[in-house]
Amino acid sequence: MYKYRQIYSDIKKNILTNHYRAGALLPTQEFFSKKYDVSRITLKKALELLEKEGLIFSKQGSGTYVRKQIGDPSDELLPLDLPIGTTHTHRDQEIKSKILHFSARLPNEEEQINLSINSNEPVYEYKRVRIINNKIYSFEHTIMPVSIVALDEKVLSSSVYDYLGREVQLQLTDARRVIFAEKANKEISNALKIEENDPVLTIEQVAYDQNGHAFEFSKSSFQYNKTKFVLDIHLKK
Amino acid sequence: MYKYRQIYSDIKKNILTNHYRAGALLPTQEFFSKKYDVSRITLKKALELLEKEGLIFSKQGSGTYVRKQIGDPSDELLPLDLPIGTTHTHRDQEIKSKILHFSARLPNEEEQINLSINSNEPVYEYKRVRIINNKIYSFEHTIMPVSIVALDEKVLSSSVYDYLGREVQLQLTDARRVIFAEKANKEISNALKIEENDPVLTIEQVAYDQNGHAFEFSKSSFQYNKTKFVLDIHLKK
DNA sequence: TAGTGGTCTAGACCACCTG
DNA sequence: AGGTGGTCTAGACCACTAC
Numbered sequence: 281m282y283k284y285r286q287i288y289s290d291i292k293k294n295i296l297t298n299h300y301r302a303g304a305l306l307p308t309q310e311f312f313s314k315k316y317d318v319s320r321i322t323l324k325k326a327l328e329l330l331e332k333e334g335l336i337f338s339k340q341g342s343g344t345y346v347r348k349q350i351g352d353p354s355d356e357l358l359p360l361d362l363p364i365g366t367t368h369t370h371r372d373q374e375i376k377s378k379i380l381h382f383s384a385r386l387p388n389e390e391e392q393i394n395l396s397i398n399s400n401e402p403v404y405e406y407k408r409v410r411i412i413n414n415k416i417y418s419f420e421h422t423i424m425p426v427s428i429v430a431l432d433e434k435v436l437s438s439s440v441y442d443y444l445g446r447e448v449q450l451q452l453t454d455a456r457r458v459i460f461a462e463k464a465n466k467e468i469s470n471a472l473k474i475e476e477n478d479p480v481l482t483i484e485q486v487a488y489d490q491n492g493h494a495f496e497f498s499k500s501s502f503q504y505n506k507t508k509f510v511l512d513i514h515l516k517k
Numbered sequence: 518m519y520k521y522r523q524i525y526s527d528i529k530k531n532i533l534t535n536h537y538r539a540g541a542l543l544p545t546q547e548f549f550s551k552k553y554d555v556s557r558i559t560l561k562k563a564l565e566l567l568e569k570e571g572l573i574f575s576k577q578g579s580g581t582y583v584r585k586q587i588g589d590p591s592d593e594l595l596p597l598d599l600p601i602g603t604t605h606t607h608r609d610q611e612i613k614s615k616i617l618h619f620s621a622r623l624p625n626e627e628e629q630i631n632l633s634i635n636s637n638e639p640v641y642e643y644k645r646v647r648i649i650n651n652k653i654y655s656f657e658h659t660i661m662p663v664s665i666v667a668l669d670e671k672v673l674s675s676s677v678y679d680y681l682g683r684e685v686q687l688q689l690t691d692a693r694r695v696i697f698a699e700k701a702n703k704e705i706s707n708a709l710k711i712e713e714n715d716p717v718l719t720i721e722q723v724a725y726d727q728n729g730h731a732f733e734f735s736k737s738s739f740q741y742n743k744t745k746f747v748l749d750i751h752l753k754k
Numbered sequence: 755t756a757g758t759g760g761t762c763t764a765g766a767c768c769a770c771c772t773g
Numbered sequence: 774a775g776g777t778g779g780t781c782t783a784g785a786c787c788a789c790t791a792c
Contacts, residue, residue, distance in 0.1 A: 282780065303729070308758065319782045321558075324760085334691065337729055340759045341790030347691075347729050348633060357695060360597075361750045396585055453752050454571065454584075458594060460745040461698035461718035479716030479741065481698035492540070492574055492584050504716065508697040511748070513598045515690050519761065546778065556763045561779085577778045578771030761787070769779070 287316050287326035295335055295346055306336065306344040334512045357510040360459075363452055364483065364500060365410050365418060366441060373412050377437050380471065381407040384426055391423050394486045394497040402426045406436055409471050417507070419471040422498040450495065454488040461504075468501050479504035524553050524563035532572055532583055543573065543581040571749045594747040597696075600689055601720065601737060602647050602655060603678055610649050616673050617708065618644040621663055628660050631723045631734040639663045643673055646708050654744070656708040659735040687732065691725040698741075705738050716741035 291312075294300050307315075313323040327344060330336045338344045358364070365375065387395065387403045395403070404424045410417045422440075424431070428448070435443050444450040462482055469476040480501040487496040528549075531537050544552075550560040564581060567573045575581045595601070602612065624632065624640045632640070641661045647654045659677075661668070665685070672680050681687040699719055706713040717738040724733040 284780080310758085319784095320759095321783095322781055325780085327759095337691070337727075338759060339727070339790075340788065341757080343758060343790090345729055347725075348731070360696065360748060362752070454574070455750050457748045457750065458745050459597065459696060459718070459748065461716040461739075461741040463716055463741065479698040479700055481696070481718070488584075490574075490576070492582055494585070502698075504698040504700065508695050511597060511694045511696065513692050513694065515599070521761080545776085556765095557778095558764095559762055562761085575778060576771075577769065578776080580771090580777065755792085756790105757792105758790075759788085761785100763783105763785080766782080767780085769777100771775105771777075773775085 283316070283318050284322050284325040284329070287312070287318065287323060288329045290316075291326065292330060292333075292335065295330075300346050302346050302348045304346050306346060308343065332514065334514055357508050360457070360509040360511040363441060364485075365412075365420070366439060370412055374414070375439070376411040376414075378409040378411065379406065379433055379436050380409060381405065382431075382433055382436060387423065387425075391497055395423065395425055395494045397425055404431050406431075407467075407471075408436060416472055416503070419468050419501045420498060421500075422496060424496050428495050444495070450489045452487050452496075453490045454492075456486045458484040459509075462501075464501070472501065472503050474503055481507065481509075520553070520555050521559050521562040521566070524549070524555065524560060525566045527553075528563065528567060529570075529572065532567075537583050539583050539585045541583050543583060545580065569751065571751055594745050597694070597746040597748040600678060601722075602649075602657070603676060607649055611651070612676070613648040613651075614674050615646040615648065616643065616670055617646065618642065619668075619670055619673060624660065624662075628734055632660065632662055632731045634662055641668050643668075644704075644708075645673060653709055653740070656705050656738045657735060658737075659733060661733050665732050681732075687726045689724050689733075690727045691729075693723045695721040696746075699738075701738070709738065709740050711740055718744065718746075 291300075300306055309320050309323055309327070313320045316323065327336065327338065331338065334347060336344055336346055382404070383406075384402050384404050386399060387397060387401065391403060392399055397403075402425075404426055406422050408420045408422075410420055428450070429444060431440075441452060460482055461479055463477045464472065464474055464480045466476055468480060469478060472480065474480075480503060482499055482501045484499050485496070486494050487498070489495050528537075537543055546557055546560055546564070550557045553560065564573065564575065568575065571584060573581055573583055619641070620643075621639050621641050623636060624634060624638065628640060629636055634640075639662075641663055643659050645657045645659075647657055665687070666681060668677075678689060697719055698716055700714045701709065701711055701717045703713055705717060706715060709717070711717075717740060719736055719738045721736050722733070723731050724735070726732050
């Protein structure tokens with residue numbers, strides 16, 4: 281693969297294995313570019329990836345430092361900037377789905393706007409309870425234009441994203457998420473096996489593919505206190 | 518300022534004013550680098566900023582496209598990747614604080630870990646109700662090492678971040694946030710003027726300065742359904 | 755003042771998409 | 774096959790930090 285990716289991986293490995301310790305000053309960019317036998321620009325690109333990921337930070341005139349580790353990505357915390365409820369976030373865990381509803385219909389106004397479609401373009405609507413390691417994880421309500429791909433209940437019982445990748449080479453590359461707390465209504469409380477009016481965390485998502493087209497509008501609700509999301513932010517430019 | 522920033526601003530302006538329309542193909546990188554009289558690398562850096570911000574996306578071999586706009590950053594939605602409750606997010610709005618508690622003490626174990634300090638380093642503890650445009654916005658519980666800067670109630674009544682920037686040249690550049698829903702306890706429900714056990718959205722934050730040091734550990738709670746946060750994610754590398 | 759990271763260049767070649 | 778964006782280079786100068 282590309283040089284800058286290899287360098288990125290190598291330095292990352294050295295940070296994660298504490299070869300470069302937390303808080304320590306890293307070697308200079310000149311040192312690294314000689315070590316890996318690349319130009320300083322290419323090396324910088326590798327460092328930029330690490331900085332974006334929050335593992336290091338650079339100070340002009342001073343040097344590049346390893347960020348003090350902010351605790352490992354614990355199992356309890358789910359990354360808010362990755363796809364939800366997939367093999368990305370639940371490696372080696374058993375993910376099942378219980379399908380509560382599956383149909384097709386014309387979209388309402390909210391759905392037309394979010395998916396950038398006309399009122400005469402039919403959409404699938406489905407509702408699932410996601411179950412991870414035999415524990416209830418989330419209630420998911422999804423709208424997807426029929427024009428994207430043909431769906432059936434068998435597909436819904438596994439990963440829809442994997443199916444989209446295989447069948448129509450469609451990848452989730454961008455998404456807008458709206459996050460809020462609300463009271464569980466009857467449908468949500470039944471699905472999550474909690475009391476009505478108990479708090480839930482809800483994430484509304486519009487997902488976009490590699491061509492910039494919206495292909496999914498969904499709402500996922502999670503039991504209060506059970507599921508926590510984590511997000512690292514980096515404001516420096 | 519820097520060329521790539523100027524180019525970034527210029528293209529951004531042209532996108533936001535619909536000079537380059539949503540979904541449209543942008544001019545080639547070569548065209549832009551001639552137009553602005555810079556090298557292609559410098560131009561690319563400007564485009565990278567726009568891509569990171571989610572305004573455009575590039576496809577190798579095809580071109581650079583304006584992303585279909587995902588709705589303006591409505592007043593109702595607060596960005597989850599910016600400082601919370603500041604002039605950043607509440608431009609031209611009146612922000613007030615009601616101080617419920619202010620003291621100093623030694624840190625407990627959770628605070629020691631999150632702030633990377635020893636058990637003998639004192640911390641400030643304060644609790645505030647944040648009020649925006651005379652409406653209750655959030656309940657904030659903050660821990661800050663005394664070693665950072667001297668605080669008093671007067672400082673707490675306005676923006677602590679502004680004060681930190683002025684007094685000790687300290688900027689918030691990174692943060693880890695944990696987001697979850699919970700039931701309001703007595704303290705939170707009193708502060709937010711809601712019923713006990715009503716849902717709230719809570720954001721726990723560890724804030725880091727430009728030197729990679731944690732300087733604040735806080736929990737902010739928001740009324741359910743009133744406050745919604747938005748986050749755009751970009752997975753492409 | 756010395757050393758570090760940040761910006762910028764002109765030009766080459768590669769990888770990928772579209773006709 | 775032609776055109777696009779992606780990677781990469783060697784070298785120069787600037788901005789900032791630390792001493």
